[in-house]
Amino acid sequence: MLNGVCFSCKMDLSSRNILWRIVALIVGGIFIYAGVIKAMDPVAFANDIDNYKILPWPLAVRLAFYLPWLEMLCGLALLLRSFYRGGLFILTGLVSIFIIASVVAKARGLDITCGCFGHASKNWNFSGHLALDLAIFAALIALWISSPRQQQEL
Amino acid sequence: MKASAVRQALLLIALAFVPAIGEAIYFRDKVSWQSPIPASELVTVDQARSWGDNVIWVDARADNEFERDHIPGAILLNEDRWNELLPHFLGQWSPERKIIVYCSAQSCNASREVAKRLRDEAQLKNVFVLDGGWEEWLKDKR
Amino acid sequence: MNTNFSRLIGVLALAALVQSARAELKWEQTSVDLRPAFNDKQAVAHFKYENVGNTPVHFKSVHASCGCTTAQTQNEQVAPGQKGEITAIFNIGGRTGTQVKTVTVQTDDPERSSIVLTLKAVITPLLEFQPTLVYWQNGEEPKPKIITAKANKDAAIKKLDVSSSTPDFTAKVDAGSAPNEFRISVQPRDTTKAVYATLTIKPDSPANTGNMFSAAARVMPSAPASKSTLSTIRHDLATPAATAASPSQ
Numbered sequence: 453m454l455n456g457v458c459f460s461c462k463m464d465l466s467s468r469n470i471l472w473r474i475v476a477l478i479v480g481g482i483f484i485y486a487g488v489i490k491a492m493d494p495v496a497f498a499n500d501i502d503n504y505k506i507l508p509w510p511l512a513v514r515l516a517f518y519l520p521w522l523e524m525l526c527g528l529a530l531l532l533r534s535f536y537r538g539g540l541f542i543l544t545g546l547v548s549i550f551i552i553a554s555v556v557a558k559a560r561g562l563d564i565t566c567g568c569f570g571h572a573s574k575n576w577n578f579s580g581h582l583a584l585d586l587a588i589f590a591a592l593i594a595l596w597i598s599s600p601r602q603q604q605e606l
Numbered sequence: 607m608k609a610s611a612v613r614q615a616l617l618l619i620a621l622a623f624v625p626a627i628g629e630a631i632y633f634r635d636k637v638s639w640q641s642p643i644p645a646s647e648l649v650t651v652d653q654a655r656s657w658g659d660n661v662i663w664v665d666a667r668a669d670n671e672f673e674r675d676h677i678p679g680a681i682l683l684n685e686d687r688w689n690e691l692l693p694h695f696l697g698q699w700s701p702e703r704k705i706i707v708y709c710s711a712q713s714c715n716a717s718r719e720v721a722k723r724l725r726d727e728a729q730l731k732n733v734f735v736l737d738g739g740w741e742e743w744l745k746d747k748r
Numbered sequence: 749m750n751t752n753f754s755r756l757i758g759v760l761a762l763a764a765l766v767q768s769a770r771a772e773l774k775w776e777q778t779s780v781d782l783r784p785a786f787n788d789k790q791a792v793a794h795f796k797y798e799n800v801g802n803t804p805v806h807f808k809s810v811h812a813s814c815g816c817t818t819a820q821t822q823n824e825q826v827a828p829g830q831k832g833e834i835t836a837i838f839n840i841g842g843r844t845g846t847q848v849k850t851v852t853v854q855t856d857d858p859e860r861s862s863i864v865l866t867l868k869a870v871i872t873p874l875l876e877f878q879p880t881l882v883y884w885q886n887g888e889e890p891k892p893k894i895i896t897a898k899a900n901k902d903a904a905i906k907k908l909d910v911s912s913s914t915p916d917f918t919a920k921v922d923a924g925s926a927p928n929e930f931r932i933s934v935q936p937r938d939t940t941k942a943v944y945a946t947l948t949i950k951p952d953s954p955a956n957t958g959n960m961f962s963a964a965a966r967v968m969p970s971a972p973a974s975k976s977t978l979s980t981i982r983h984d985l986a987t988p989a990a991t992a993a994s995p996s997q
Contacts, residue, residue, distance in 0.1 A: 491629065495637055510640060517630045522622035529618060538614020668815045686816060688842025689962060693946040696881045696964035716814070729879040 472598045479591050480530030483543060487524035490516070504557045522546075530595070537599055544592045551585050554578070647721055648737040651746045654706050662699060664707040664724075666716040667740070677708065677743055683720055696728060708736035708743065772801035773826065773857055779866040784840060786874040786900045787959075793867040795834040795851075799826040808854040810834060816841060817867065819851040836867050844873045874900050875908075875951055877932075880963045884939045886970035892920075892935040895963055899928040899951065907952035908932070916943040917965045934965050942969035 490497045498516035502509055522542065529539025558578055630637075654661060663680035665672050672682045681698055683691045699705070705724065709716040717735045724730045736742065780793040799805050805826045812819045816839045822832035836851050851865040875897055882893040899905040908930050910919040920933045934947065947963045 494629065494633060498637070513637060513639060514630075517633075518622060518626040521625045521629070522619065525618050525622050529614075535614040535618055537611035538616075538618050541611045541615045542618060671815075684841075685843045686839065686841035689960075690842075692842075692880060693962045693964045697944045697946075697966070699881075700968060714814070727877065727879060728881045730881070 472595060475591055476530045476533070476536075476595055479543075479588060479595065480527040480539075482588065483523045483527030484531070485527075487520040487522075487527060490520035491524070494520075503562065504553050505560075505562060506553060506556070519546075537596070540592055540596045540599065544589070544596065547585060547589045547592060551582070551589065554582060554585070647718070647733065647735045649706060649734045650737045651742050654734075654736065655746075657704055660703050662703050662705050664695065664705055664720060666707050666709040666720040667714075671710065671740075677740075680708075683707075684716065685719060685723075688723070692728070699730065701731070704732045704734060705730065706734045706736050708739045711739045711741040712737070714739060772799065772859065773805050773855060773863075774798050774800045775863070775865075778863065779868065780836075782838075782867065782869040784869055784871060786872055786903060789840060791838045791840060791867070791869040791871075793836045793838070793865075795836065795865045796831065797826070797833065798831045799828050801857075802828045804828065806856045808856060809852075811852045811854075812836065813850040813852070816843075817849045817851065819865075821853075834865065836865065838867055838869055840869070840871055844871050844876070846870050872900050872902075874903055874953075874959055875905070875949065875961050877949075877961070877963050881966070882934050882963070883966040883968055884936055885968050886939055886942065888939050890936045890939050892933040895932040895934060895947075896924060897930040897932055897949065898924075899930070899953075901928050903951070903953045905951045905953040909950040909952065911948050911950075912965065913946040913948070914943065916967075917945045917947070919947055919965075932963075936965070936967050939967045941967065943967045 494513075494516045497520065498509075498513040501507060501512040501516055507515065523546070526539035526543045526546075529535040530543075663677045664683050665676045665680040666684050667676075668684060668686060669682065672680075672684075676682070681691075681695050683695045705721075707717040707721045707724070709720075717739060721733045721735050724733045738745075774797065776796040776798075778795065780795065782791045782793060784791040807821050807824050807826075810819050810821050817836055818839075819834055819836040821834045823830070826832055834851065834853065836849070838847070838849050840847075847869045849867045849869075851867070853863045853865060855861060855863070878896045878898070880895070882895060884890060884893075897908060905928065908921045910921055910932055912919055912934075916937050918935050918937075920935075922931045922933065923929070924931050932947070932949070936943065943966065945965045947965055949961045949963065951959065951961070
């Protein structure tokens, strides 16, 4: 079966696959949104990364320019089902690193605003954020497991 | 097969560099690449010196203290004569320069008050307060 | 037996005497809230004290937290039963909003050798401007920019006179969106050369005692200010005012 940019193929798929498609759409949309928010204000994002006090500033600021675009591209990969597993792979990695960094920062007593949804999420609390991130992480793992391995490369 | 996922991932990673570098070029003058702009309003004397000529010094102390001695080039702007002194300062200011307000020492509040008013009333950006004040400046004076 | 007993009485009496030889300064209030009127140049707080002990109290120092506040005690030495006050005079200057100033008093009272007196003043100015500076970049379209003036509602200001120190800027005043609000519209003639002007704003209020307020308008220089640009700015500052008064309606 051909995957890829083939929306007319939906007719052939079972309702289970449609469910996964919807999940992929939602998760992809979340990452595109998150990426756009962060790309609009790279300096604010650089400060948010710096707040974790894990990376030196010069690295944090360069990452602040790069990461949002990676997020957007991977989100797009989920949406368009192009480079799908590659996108899932990266996003899973990003979310894991992020969850670990948040927990470490919290343990160190650092007061961080998440920065994952840019300054839009400034007022959320730690547990709310963590819950959302774990949910996204679970969704990504689920999508990974449910995606067919014999995918045609695009 | 995991290999294809990794290859796709590497391609995405490489692809993301293109817009990222484009954005970095667009923002190149608006970002401090080497050291962070202080998250709080405080700057140390050393940090202030590293900014070189790009600084406007604002003295928030009383008139007589300013007259006795002040940081070279500093403009007097205290709350006693705020309405008189403010227009003169605003005439000297320009958006590219960083403003550093100081008063006598760490403990005095005047510099923070003046800095806050410059941000709130005149809507100026890049307003900072000298950590340690005039006292700290004297220590480092060469 | 007798001598031991009388010695004991003597010691107890001495102890009792030493115990009761206390100095004590009682304060009517250690924190005073003031609401000076917009015309006031000073806010004065009276901190009344009374020596309710039986030895005199001596003021070692009376020291205010800032140079803007002076504090004095009525008497250096307070005899038992004597009353007095520490007067704190806060020079408001150009300050606005809630101002908290403290006076630290040192005495020789062993119980309370240091007392902090607090003066809290809420200052509502006659006029507040937002922002106090409007500026245009060199070459920017010379569209008018607005300074919003908020007047103290107790001042009953009907009209604002705005004049620019140079004719390079024109200023117009209109009523604002809320009562006691005015919109000052400032516009440069052109934005090709660097100009600086002080805008002098005179409120027309029966209660006003010749108060004048200033805001600033500028066209920024195109390159870092050269010596000639600075001398142009200095010249503008010296030029006599060109009036551009308008009614507020």
